[in-house]
Amino acid sequence: MGSRSVRDGKGHRAYRREQAALKRRTKVEDLPCGYGSPSGWGCGEHIDTDLPSTHRMSFTADHDKAIANGGRLVGQVLVPMHRRCNSLKSDHAATEIWAAS
Template structure:
């Protein structure tokens, strides 16, 4: 396949399918601004539960999750959804 596979019809179809579900962010649990400009930090992006760099599938709907742009970028290619919680010093 020539070019970027994320510009292809199957990938765009997957993004449209996920967007139509209007799910909350799978990382933080808050609502996503589906009507926001794509460059906005709280806009919708497709995140892969298993990152592509770790062997995740680009087009598998089971690997696709709705996320805020900011949450998706902060997660990077880590597989854990949240860093471990530190115990409070105040008991």
């Protein structure tokens, strides 16, 4: 199943509600870019939630595990990010580093 069909499917409205709630929380609590990201992505700078959605520093809600890498549209942690930071992250997966034994 392609990521396009996932985005247009059953969970799309629920995702939009979660995204809007995160945007409100980001504005009220002044959450920084990447706040709460288990994988550590994000620049940590202020996000201006009033910028137009096309601006490179505008708010986006990022899925920590990209849909392209098996993440779900709904039910996973959404992370506030700048559009630019989210674009740089793309669908990169978190890297685990193991110590040599």
